Amino acid sequence: MGSNQSWVTEFVLVGFELSADVEVLLLWVFSLFYIFSLLANGVILGLICLDPSLHTPMYFFLSHLAIIDMSYASSNVPKMLANLVKHNKTISFVPCIMQTFLYSGFAATECLLLVVMSYDRFVAICHPLQYTVIMNWRVCIVLTFTSWSGGFILSLVQVILLLRLPFCGPREVNHLFCEILSVLKLACADTWINQVVIFATCVFILVGPLCLMLLSYMHILWAVLKIQSKEGRIKAFSTCLSHLCVVGLLFGIAMVVYIVPDSNQREEQEKILSLFHSLFNPMLNPLIYSLRNAQVKGALYRALQKKRSM
16 A cells, blocks of 8 residues: 555444434433343343352353353443444444454354254253263363354454455444444455455354254254153243244344345345344343243242342
8 A cells, every 4th residue: 555545543333324312212222122131141140150050061051151142242232322322423443343353253152152052952852861971061161162262263363354454445334333244345455355254254153053053953852752741842842942043033143144145235134133133132042041941030039039038
């Protein structure tokens, strides 16, 4: 680049073009969803840490899912809320790149952790006698560490490739936050390497894990069909179906955004999908995976009883 080239030091987050009254309404609604998400995941995390009956592999993975959901939402929602009340919707270059790194890292880690959780349920239901041997604490820690490190290494690769690009042109990020594809469109150089790596990463993070999860749940459903009790079958089917709905929403949205070919007409739809992904998914996970669980309800009841007796 020439020596007289001006470089971008901050970006403008375009977001939704709405009236002031609608923005205030959305601020309250989104704030309530965000606070509920933090509280629900915080309660789950606290119960799992404090109640000895929840010190099992399944709840160990759920505690990490709660941490991811709280961190995932906190990486972009606060800035999104701030922009709803500010006329100046700028974000500096370094915080923007950091937001991209954290958002991608937590999202990838969640995808990998959901695979681990589906494998845990597969072993528990299909091989109950060997469960404690197969899913010992060493295996649980290794699987969790692999999910976290794998997710953030992949995110780091994306950010390193992003930082090698010059940003000298438009500053308007047509998104609610610094999402990697939206930032990439502002680069003043060829981004084909970035596009190929993002696509390959998405296939690895989305298509591969989804196939493994579907395979696990197929085996689980087959085992459920062999349950003699009708009530037990209905309960197991209900649990599997709710889990598959969450997985379908998470992976379906991500595939539409990152794998389906891009078009200018889809930008507004992608904003809505990303908003759902950031606000509603962290709120749904504790409701589906934990708060419907009898053991978690029991732990919450014991915690409330203990507090009353103090």
